[in-house]
Each structure stands twice: as structure tokens, then as C-alpha cells.
Amino acid sequence: MSFSANEIASLAQKAARGAGFPPRQAEVFGAATVHHLAGGGAPTALLHALADPTDSPILRLPLLAEDILRALTLSGPEITLTLQPGDEALALAYTALMHIHIERAAVDQPEGAPPRLVLCADLDTSSRARLPARIDAPADLIEHLSGLAAKTHVAATGESRDAGAGAGNIDND
Amino acid sequence: MKDLAPVTPQTDLRPPALVMRLARLGAAFPTRLSFLRVLIRRLSREGARVTRPVWQIDAQGYGHAVYTIGLGGHDYSLVAVSTHLPDEMRTDRVIATAWDTAYVLYDGVPDAAEIDRICAAAPKQEAARFTERDLVLSRANKSVRLFAHVVDRLRAGQQPDAALINSVGYLMRTTAVYGNGKFGIADRALIEDRPSIEGPFAAEMLTVWLIRSFTHDLVEHLGGAALDPRLKRHLGIGNSTGLGMAPFLVSHPVLLHNWTMARETALARVRALPSITAAQNETLVRLADRAATHLAEWQVPDPLHQSRIDLLRAEWPAVRRVLAALPPDQPMDALIHASQAFSPDTQELCVALVLEPFGEIVDDLADQMADPHGPIMHPFGSVIALREAIEAHFDWALELDFGHATQTRRFWYVSEEKQEPRIGDRFAEPGAERESPLDIARRVQALYRALQGVDDLRAFRTTHPQHELALQRVACVARHAYCEIRDNLIADSCLPIDMLRCKLAYFGATKFDPKSDRWTRITLAQGAPLPEDLGTDRADDWWLAGLTT
Incomplete structure (x- = not known):
């Protein structure tokens, strides 16, 4: 199935909130999910990230942008950052959210060492990653995200309905 | 050497502590920087012309029509679909499933197959799927009283009653205008670089203005006669708006800042005129x-x-x-x-x-009202810097007593049935544990208190991820002074209608007609130029225009 980027971002954001993640991290995860899927990333990485709201790249990777900025300022344009194990699958998607010109970005894992983000970027050039018009996402991923997102929904009360837009018998005036 | 543009003199800006109070936002009026005004000015400046290549409407007023307009080197088309709607099904509520009319603003000129697709999908609205060629999705219901009156009068060879037109103000009112990727339509990012439609809500305003033309054409078709242009101009397009619009101002802080900064800078420039x-x-x-x-x-x-x-x-x-x-x-x-x-x-x-x-010193500010970058995080270097920023920009939030029920009675949530924002009573209704994060003041106060005795900000952020939203809001307001509504949005005194009016005034709405503290009817484009007025003096002289002015 294909979706707009905003549909995917909104759904993933709600899913992260439904899974128990704090709202800011959920928002960033929503945006990163779009880049992950647009880049052909595996849906399982998203599912793994959502599994544990106490230990997840969703909590750690929002801080990656600041680490990148700091490292680029100190020793750019080519930098290497050590990632937490488990963060490697989504690190590039979070990196793509930054408004800097990225020449090269890759994740590798030397034998016996933690994963690393290897990046060459120009801090002085503002740039934003372009997204395709449609984002493909498998139905089972959408179903899983929708199930988590539903945990943020609340059944509207009668009072709410009575006070909502269009309430009252005046629609044929 | 490159010439520098002269800087327009200005007085001090009005302070956010005044401008961003909720009651003040709820007193806003449309200005020449409102989005509909900006769009119409651009249409007029470009010499845009509206054509109607398709008019397949039957004697009962049902069928479809296509309106096309060229703008900034691109063509855009409104596909309008009119269907029969029994009176008992006509409701402005977002949970409605059928409407008198449905619309898609299409990117380009649709061929027959695309028109067929839109005619099948648009009347289903949220229940259908759309494509990246569909830029905006909308629907509108008749104001039955005025619609029938206008048709009857035209059929009788008369013009409609001016006083009735004045009091109602529109033949139809939209009950939703969807953009930015909803239900599969195009993401805003796909058109945000397009000349003349890159401004905030420009595509939505173009849709509404073209819908207005369709409503005019429909009554003239059914009435078999032309409306007096003076009366026609005064038939705008109505809108019913509820809580669905309110959280936008909280979830798009940079946009709120940019809109407000443009208006306040305009005011400061005008005040500085010697x-x-x-x-x-x-x-x-x-x-x-x-x-x-x-x-x-x-x-x-x-x-x-x-x-x-x-x-x-x-x-x-x-x-x-x-x-x-x-x-x-x-x-x-x-x-x-x-x-x-x-x-x-x-x-x-x-x-x-x-x-x-004073358009000459004001209108250029419209170019700064979009937000092509989104919130850009500028981290605080230390706990001291963060605490000082909170004290400087959220002093009002630090004074609130969140131990008191009056300060926490409301909670915002997303409804199960339509996934629309709603507001409830924390102490009387279920669901507060699923609250949407519009409690910015409470969160910032909690962050400030949690920072007591903390030295290492990075370690704090790692171990206290729940405060990250508050930290981001503080970072945002430190760079964008008008980005934050300076009131407690979960207090029992919070009036969501103020948030609606603020946003609708930026759109260019008039005749605010609140039906409760949670929804309002308004009128857009009342007195606005007709397509044939573009390029004339009328095109930018319709602020609060009435029939008698």
C-alpha cells in the first residue's frame, strides 16, 4: 500500500505514543519512520523500536542530531560516531531529519565493536532530504501501527458530542 | 558590491506577554496579511484567469463541474461534485457521511478518467483514498434557507433580498477543508516551493475561493438568471469549525510565530511612520x-x-x-x-x-509566514542556560498552581470514532490517561522543578526522557518569541474558541458566530473579488466589505 508522507508520520507518531513513548520522541520517530521507509528500510526495525518504551532507539536517537552537530563543529566534515547497539537500523533515518547537506552517510559495524555512523556533511549548507510523493508500507506494518495508535484514542462522551462542531438542530438553516 | 535593501523603520514589537494571551488571540481580526487576502492579491497581480471547461450539472443541480486557474506557471483545477442530500442527512458535524457537494483541488487539468475517479471518490470524503495529484479535499452543505431563496427569486425574474444575503452571507458552508496528505492527498512538501501557492494554506484558500464561484454558478444555473454582481460579491463561503483546528496552533509553534511575527512587524512598521x-x-x-x-x-x-x-x-x-x-x-x-x-x-x-x-510597507511580510524548515533544535549548553530561558519565557507558567483542580480540569484527547481532537473533564470523564500533550505550561513547570540540583543536562535528558517535549518548547520560544500561547490550555477557564478564532482570522474569516466555547461558524470571502474582478481595484479593497459600503 502507498501513503502520503504525512499519513505515515502521523500514524507512526501516534503508534509510538500508544506504545508508551514520550510525545516529543514519538513525534521525531514519526518523521524518521517516513525516511526509513522511503529509503527502503525494513519494517521490522520499526517494530523492534516500538517494542520497549524503556530501552529503545526511539528514546536515544533524537539526541543523535545534537551529537552530529557537535562532532561536525569540532572535527567535520567527516565524522564517525559510535552508536548504541540496536540503534543502527534507524540511525540513517534520524540523520536524514537534519537540515544540513549530507555528502555521505553510512552505518557500519567493525568486528567486535559497536555500530558506527560514518558521516560526511556540510554544516553551512542548509538542505532537506526530499521525499517521494508516495511512501510504500506493508499492510501488516500499518495494521500494527494502527493498533498501537488506537491506544491513544478515547471514546467521545455525550457531553463532548453535544458541544462539538455542528451540534444542535440547526443544520438546515 | 551588492546593494542592500533599505531596512523599513519600525517601533518596538508588542510583547509576546500581551499578544500571545489566549483571550487576545481570540479577539483577532483578519488583516491584509490574512491568507485569503494574500492569495487574492497574487491572483490579481499575476492576471490569473478562471475558466470552466466542464459543466455537467443537470436541471436539479446535480452532477459535476471543473474550474481551472493558471498560477505561478502551474494549472490547478477544482473538481466540484453536487449530489442529492436528504434534509435529514444534512449535518455540519465531522461525523457526517454525506454532503450536498464535495470538492478536490487537482494538480493540473484532469482528463476524463481523472474526473471520473474524483467524482466517485470525493463524495465519500474520509472513506475514500486519494492520490498525490489531489491537493485539497473539501465538502460543503447548502445554507438551505438562502440557497432556496436565491434560486426562487432568480426563477421569478427578481434579485434575492439583500438583507437576507447580508445576514447569512453564503450559499454553502464547508465542514472540512483537508490538506497536507490527509487520506492520501498530496503532502504539502510537494507544492511548498511552487510560486504563488507556497504560502500557508494558499492551496486551501484557493479551493475555498473557487468553491464560492461554483456556488454562485449553481444558483444561477438553477435560477436561470444572473445574479447582480454586487449581491454575488457579497455571497462568500461559510464554514463550521470545531476543536479539530485548535491543536494545530500548539503543534506548529514556528508557524504560529511566523504568522504573528509578520503581523506584529507590520504593525511596528506602520506605527513608525513619521x-x-x-x-x-x-x-x-x-x-x-x-x-x-x-x-x-x-x-x-x-x-x-x-x-x-x-x-x-x-x-x-x-x-x-x-x-x-x-x-x-x-x-x-x-x-x-x-x-x-x-x-x-x-x-x-x-x-x-x-x-x-499601507500595503507598500506591509505586504512583503507575507513571504515570511511559511515555515519551510520546521522546528530546528538549538540545544542548551547547560542547566543554568535552560533554567534562565524558562524563567525568561515561561515565567507565567511557573506561577500556576497545578495542584489545584481548576488548573488541570481539561484534558485534550483524540476521539475514537473519528480520530478528531476533543476536550474533556479530567475529573468527570474517562480517558485522561490518554491525554494529548497540549499541557505545555504544566510540562515546562515540571521540567523546571526537575532541574533542581541537576548539573549534567545531557545525563538528565537521557534519564528523564519525559521532559524532552518541554525542553524543545523552551528551545523553540527562545528563538521564536511568538510561538507559544501564553495560557494554560488545560485550565477550566481555557476557551478553545479563542484558538479557533485566532487561526480563522489568519485565514481571513469574518462574522465569527460562536455556537459554544468549542465551535463556530464563520464567513470567508464575503465581499471578495469575483474572478472577473481580478486585476481591478476591487481585488485588494475588500477588508470587512459590506453590501452598503
């Missing part, structure tokens, strides 16, 4: 008289809101007297100073008034 010409003074007086007429015609059933309008009417003659005796030095600044003796509604109407004659 003098004004006699012609400009005459224009101000003419517009003030037009505003008085608008106020006289603005009648609402809600007693509380009507009392505000009554006070505005009572105070406006005093503003008119100030205008008649402006001092020669910085006269606009003097007027704004004088307005401070009046109600917030009158003050904000004065702000909108004084911008109107």
Missing part, C-alpha cells in the same frame, strides 16, 4: 466607517459574544474621533496608543485597520 498623507488619512476614515457598518451588521445569537460586539460598536465612534484628529507626528502610533483605553476587541480591530492602507 507622518501620513491626507489621502491615507481619508482611506483610514473610509475604512473605519466600513468597519462600523460591518459591526452593525455582525449579529450573533450567543449573548456573551454579542455583548463583546455591542461593546465594540459602542467604542468604535471614539476610535473614529481619534482618527479625525490625529497628531502630525507618528499618527499611527498615536492611534494605537489611544486604542489601549478600549476593549481588546477594539484594540485588535484597530491593529487590522491601520495595516490596511
Whole structure:
């Protein structure tokens, strides 16, 4: 199935909130999910990230942008950052959210060492990653995200309905 | 050497502590920087022409039509679909499943297959899927009373009653105008670089303005006669808006800042004018008289809101007297100073008034109202810097007592049935544990308290991820002073209607008609140019225009 980027971002954001993640991290995860899927990333990485709201790249990777900025300022344009194990699958998607010109970005894992983000970027050039018009996402991923997102929904009360837009018998005036 | 553009002089900006209070936002009026005004100016400047290549509407008024307009090197088309709707199914509620009319703003000129696709999908609205060629999705219901009256009069060879047109203001009202990727339509990012439609809500405003033309054509088709252009111009397009619109102002802080910064900078530039010409003074007086007429015609059933309008009417003659005796030095600044003796509604109407004659020093600010970058995080270097920023920008939030039920009674949530924002009573209704994060003041206060005794900010952020939203809001307001509503949005005194009015005024809405503290009807494009008016003097002279002005 294909979706707009905003549909995917909104759904993933709600899913992260439904899974128990704090709202800011959920928002960033929503945006990163779009880049992950647009880049052909595996849906399982998203599912793994959502599994544990106490230990997840969703909590750690929002801080990656600041680490990148700091490292680029100190020793750019080519930098290497050590990632937490488990963060490697989504690190590039979070990196793509930054408004800097990225020449090269890759994740590798030397034998016996933690994963690393290897990046060459120009801090002085503002740039934003372009997204395709449609984002493909498998139905089972959408179903899983929708199930988590539903945990943020609340059944509207009668009072709410009575006070909502269009309430009252005046629609044929 | 590159020439530098001269800097337009300006006075100090009004402080966020005044401008961003919720009640003040809820007193906003449309200005020449409102999005519909900006769009119409661009249409007029570009010499845009509307054509109607398809009109397949039957004798009962059902079928479809296509309107096309070229703008900034691109063609855009409104596909309008009109269907029969029994009276018992006509509701403005977002949970409705059928409407009198449905619309798609299409990217380009649709061929027959695309028209067929849209005609099948658009009437289903949220229940259908759309493509990246579909830029905006909307629907509208008839104002049955006025629609029937206009058709009947035209059939009888007469023009409709002007007073009725004035009081209702529109033939149809939209109940939703969806953009930015909803239900599969195009993401805003796909058109945000397009000349003339890159501004905030420009595609949505174009859709609404074209829908208005369709409603005009439909009554003329059914009535078999042409409307008097003067009456036609006064038939805008209505809208019913509820809580669905409110959280946008919280979830898009940079946009809120940019919109407000543009308006406040415009005001500061006008206030700094050392003098004004006699012609400009005459224009101000003419517009003030037009505003008085608008106020006289603005009648609402809600007693509380009507009392505000009554006070505005009572105070406006005093503003008119100030205008008649402006001092020669910085006269606009003097007027704004004088307005401070009046109600917030009158003050904000004065702000909108004084911008109107000074497009030359104001209109360029419209180019700064979009947010192509989104929030950019600028981290604090230390706990001390963060605490100082909170004290500087959220002092009002630190003073609140969140231990008191009055400060936490409301909770915002997303409804299960339509996934729309709603607001509930934390102490009387279930679901507060699923609350949407509009409790910014409470979160920032909690962050401030949690920072007591903390030295290592990075370690704190790692171990206290729940405070990251608050930290981001503080970082945002430190760079974007007008990005935050400076009131507690979960207090029992919070009136969501103020958030709706703020956003709708930026759209260009008038005749706010609150039906509760949670939803309102409004009118857009009343008095606005017709397609044939583009390129004429009418195209940018319709602020608060009424039938008698």
C-alpha cells in the first residue's frame, strides 16, 4: 500500500505514543519512520523500536542530531560516531531529519565493536532530504501501527458530542 | 558590491506577554496579511484567469463541474461534485457521511478518467483514498434557507433580498477543508516551493475561493438568471469549525510565530511612520466607517459574544474621533496608543485597520509566514542556560498552581470514532490517561522543578526522557518569541474558541458566530473579488466589505 508522507508520520507518531513513548520522541520517530521507509528500510526495525518504551532507539536517537552537530563543529566534515547497539537500523533515518547537506552517510559495524555512523556533511549548507510523493508500507506494518495508535484514542462522551462542531438542530438553516 | 535593501523603520514589537494571551488571540481580526487576502492579491497581480471547461450539472443541480486557474506557471483545477442530500442527512458535524457537494483541488487539468475517479471518490470524503495529484479535499452543505431563496427569486425574474444575503452571507458552508496528505492527498512538501501557492494554506484558500464561484454558478444555473454582481460579491463561503483546528496552533509553534511575527512587524512598521498623507488619512476614515457598518451588521445569537460586539460598536465612534484628529507626528502610533483605553476587541480591530492602507510597507511580510524548515533544535549548553530561558519565557507558567483542580480540569484527547481532537473533564470523564500533550505550561513547570540540583543536562535528558517535549518548547520560544500561547490550555477557564478564532482570522474569516466555547461558524470571502474582478481595484479593497459600503 502507498501513503502520503504525512499519513505515515502521523500514524507512526501516534503508534509510538500508544506504545508508551514520550510525545516529543514519538513525534521525531514519526518523521524518521517516513525516511526509513522511503529509503527502503525494513519494517521490522520499526517494530523492534516500538517494542520497549524503556530501552529503545526511539528514546536515544533524537539526541543523535545534537551529537552530529557537535562532532561536525569540532572535527567535520567527516565524522564517525559510535552508536548504541540496536540503534543502527534507524540511525540513517534520524540523520536524514537534519537540515544540513549530507555528502555521505553510512552505518557500519567493525568486528567486535559497536555500530558506527560514518558521516560526511556540510554544516553551512542548509538542505532537506526530499521525499517521494508516495511512501510504500506493508499492510501488516500499518495494521500494527494502527493498533498501537488506537491506544491513544478515547471514546467521545455525550457531553463532548453535544458541544462539538455542528451540534444542535440547526443544520438546515 | 551588492546593494542592500533599505531596512523599513519600525517601533518596538508588542510583547509576546500581551499578544500571545489566549483571550487576545481570540479577539483577532483578519488583516491584509490574512491568507485569503494574500492569495487574492497574487491572483490579481499575476492576471490569473478562471475558466470552466466542464459543466455537467443537470436541471436539479446535480452532477459535476471543473474550474481551472493558471498560477505561478502551474494549472490547478477544482473538481466540484453536487449530489442529492436528504434534509435529514444534512449535518455540519465531522461525523457526517454525506454532503450536498464535495470538492478536490487537482494538480493540473484532469482528463476524463481523472474526473471520473474524483467524482466517485470525493463524495465519500474520509472513506475514500486519494492520490498525490489531489491537493485539497473539501465538502460543503447548502445554507438551505438562502440557497432556496436565491434560486426562487432568480426563477421569478427578481434579485434575492439583500438583507437576507447580508445576514447569512453564503450559499454553502464547508465542514472540512483537508490538506497536507490527509487520506492520501498530496503532502504539502510537494507544492511548498511552487510560486504563488507556497504560502500557508494558499492551496486551501484557493479551493475555498473557487468553491464560492461554483456556488454562485449553481444558483444561477438553477435560477436561470444572473445574479447582480454586487449581491454575488457579497455571497462568500461559510464554514463550521470545531476543536479539530485548535491543536494545530500548539503543534506548529514556528508557524504560529511566523504568522504573528509578520503581523506584529507590520504593525511596528506602520506605527513608525513619521507622518501620513491626507489621502491615507481619508482611506483610514473610509475604512473605519466600513468597519462600523460591518459591526452593525455582525449579529450573533450567543449573548456573551454579542455583548463583546455591542461593546465594540459602542467604542468604535471614539476610535473614529481619534482618527479625525490625529497628531502630525507618528499618527499611527498615536492611534494605537489611544486604542489601549478600549476593549481588546477594539484594540485588535484597530491593529487590522491601520495595516490596511499601507500595503507598500506591509505586504512583503507575507513571504515570511511559511515555515519551510520546521522546528530546528538549538540545544542548551547547560542547566543554568535552560533554567534562565524558562524563567525568561515561561515565567507565567511557573506561577500556576497545578495542584489545584481548576488548573488541570481539561484534558485534550483524540476521539475514537473519528480520530478528531476533543476536550474533556479530567475529573468527570474517562480517558485522561490518554491525554494529548497540549499541557505545555504544566510540562515546562515540571521540567523546571526537575532541574533542581541537576548539573549534567545531557545525563538528565537521557534519564528523564519525559521532559524532552518541554525542553524543545523552551528551545523553540527562545528563538521564536511568538510561538507559544501564553495560557494554560488545560485550565477550566481555557476557551478553545479563542484558538479557533485566532487561526480563522489568519485565514481571513469574518462574522465569527460562536455556537459554544468549542465551535463556530464563520464567513470567508464575503465581499471578495469575483474572478472577473481580478486585476481591478476591487481585488485588494475588500477588508470587512459590506453590501452598503
